[in-house]
Amino acid sequence: MHVRVRLFAIQRELAGAREVGLDLPAGAPIEAAWSALVAIHPLLAPGRAFVRFARNGDYADAGTVLTDNDELAIIPPVSGGADGAAGAGPRRILELREEPFAPTILSDLGEALATDADGAIVGFVGRTRESAGTPAPGQEAEAARHAGRAVESLSYEAHETMALTMLGRIADEIAERFGVDRLAIVHRTGEVPLGEPSVVVVAVSPHRDAAFEAARYAIDETKARAPIWKAERFADGHVWVGEIAREGAVTSEPPGAPGAPDTSEESR
Numbered sequence: 001m002h003v004r005v006r007l008f009a010i011q012r013e014l015a016g017a018r019e020v021g022l023d024l025p026a027g028a029p030i031e032a033a034w035s036a037l038v039a040i041h042p043l044l045a046p047g048r049a050f051v052r053f054a055r056n057g058d059y060a061d062a063g064t065v066l067t068d069n070d071e072l073a074i075i076p077p078v079s080g081g082a083d084g085a086a087g088a089g090p091r092r093i094l095e096l097r098e099e100p101f102a103p104t105i106l107s108d109l110g111e112a113l114a115t116d117a118d119g120a121i122v123g124f125v126g127r128t129r130e131s132a133g134t135p136a137p138g139q140e141a142e143a144a145r146h147a148g149r150a151v152e153s154l155s156y157e158a159h160e161t162m163a164l165t166m167l168g169r170i171a172d173e174i175a176e177r178f179g180v181d182r183l184a185i186v187h188r189t190g191e192v193p194l195g196e197p198s199v200v201v202v203a204v205s206p207h208r209d210a211a212f213e214a215a216r217y218a219i220d221e222t223k224a225r226a227p228i229w230k231a232e233r234f235a236d237g238h239v240w241v242g243e244i245a246r247e248g249a250v251t252s253e254p255p256g257a258p259g260a261p262d263t264s265e266e267s268r
Helices: 009-015 030-040 042-050 105-113 140-145 160-178 208-225
Strands: 002-006 019-023 052-055 058-060 071-075 092-097 120-127 153-158 182-188 190-193 197-205 228-234 237-241
Touching (some): 009 228, 030 052, 092 105, 153 182, 160 182, 182 208, 197 208
Parallel strands (some): 002 071
Antiparallel strands (some): 052 058, 153 190, 182 197, 228 237
């Protein structure tokens, strides 16, 4: 059987390719595909402990059996759109954008999502800063080479289809946990200069506590789970930053369950 392997960020650079075709025995698991890939590109081998796998756009473990013409994505440490058209205005705005954000993006998204029943609009903007973040596993030596230098820009790369699917799942979790149905998560791709925004979250709700909780959950889970990768660019090189991708939510308890966020009326 033939499997198409997609590589991103650090793995893409080490292999010198965005895609690799593999011919494998029928019924081979993902781990066998990884071994075959490493046989072609040995430089990928040290990254095994830090990667996750996705089969046809869904996270999968190494024992998952592959079938002919599957797409296998290798997910290195992550940086830590579609409109829903029901009701008055879109329920959700989940997008990846290459173009710079307008200065009015928070108000634009808030106006697009809010209804007359909503009393709270909470927004978050993530900006490119000059101080370096935590290097991804395997990037420590390159990070040390740039120690003490200012970051000049960020560069973002994404598995677009899978990233948008993951943002949709995060939005579903927010609706279940906090009762917030009107949400925007918009993330830049490509190069983002110093001081410019790279990600925006807007949560809209009748009550402020739910909107604050939803916005915080949205940005934290996007950073931890969406297959979006970030490189810090310096004058003479770059460093990939981030942590091993988390495949699912930390907890799946519904609102009101022990340990779940309190979204009762009394908590607002």
